[in-house]
Amino acid sequence: MLDGQAWLRDRRDGLWRRATAQDLAPGVLILLDARCGGYLPDQGWSPDSTAPVPTPGPAPDPPVFACVEWVSLDQHLAETEDEARKLVDALPGLPESQQEAVILAARYHDLGKCHEVFQEMLRSGGGDPPDVLLAKSKAPYSTGRSRRPYFRHELVSAMMLAHSDHWHGDRTDHRLVTYLVAAHHGKVRISVPAQAEEAPAILGVVDGDRTPAFTLSSGETFPGQSLRTADFRPEAGGSWTDQAQALRDRADLGPFRLAYIEALVRISDWRSSARHDGPVEVSLEELMGTGRGETGQAELTRKTQ
DSSP, X not given: OOTTOEEEEOTTTOOEEEOOGGGOOTTOOOEEOGGGOOEXXXXXXXXXXXXXXXXXXXXXXXXXXXXOSOEEHHHHHHHHHHHHHHHHHHSTTSOHHHHHHHHHHHHHTTGGGGSHHHHHHHHTTOSOOOSSOEEEOOTTSOOOOOSSTTOOHHHHHHHHHHTOOTTOOTTSOHXXXXXXXXXXXXXSSSSOOOOSOOTTOBTTBOTTOEEOOEEOTTSOEEOOEEOOOGGGOGGGTOSHHXXXXXXXXXXXXXXXXXXXXXXXXXXXXXXXXXXXXXXXSOOHHHHHTTTOOTXXXXXXXXXXX
């Protein structure tokens, strides 16, 4: 099926390239040439079919939606917490401790966007960004390219919470909150996926990276921190996988309840992001050609940030 007619967006630089058999792995998205077949309308995926896949007739380009204003990190976190509170109120049945975990995870989910690598990316396309920590860039003022391949802001968020205890009280299920924060994009869950990056980076985060001090409108002050990656590195005896598996196997959670509350945090993030979305005067073709990375095409269809 590949035979030079399949493409993927390389996570290292955000650019499109032809896919190879070695690229096929769980979670990888592959773009196939419809002329090569592989799909039948009445059967779905059909690898043995060589009949061209029929395409719909010409239609007007759908409007492209993106973030239409600069959104501060503090504002996005507060709005995501607000959406989480609405969700747990509308969906009774969760124990109070798990409701609190969802709300706190929403409040803290994007803390890692304070990292200088992410801030540089949001400001990389120019424009006139405000002089505050940002969570969203105003379209189209972001290249979506990080200077570190594979960089994941949610891993930074989890490290900030895992290595600090000032943000939670005795009754807070802090391990569950930290897990939900790490998992809100589905990239860091039971383990941290290995990538073809040079040690000591792990998903673009380097041991010793520092985050700035800042205070949220909810009252918490996060001091500047030096990030430690050891807990997230299996080869270094990291404990992250053990902790995540313990949550999965807990009698009050289990895999299905855990997945359910993960979804609540993710939906809260989507809904808060949608508050600032609107149509933008840029074509999909232009966006596809920019080589956008973590915040690229997916950002502009409101699927990642």
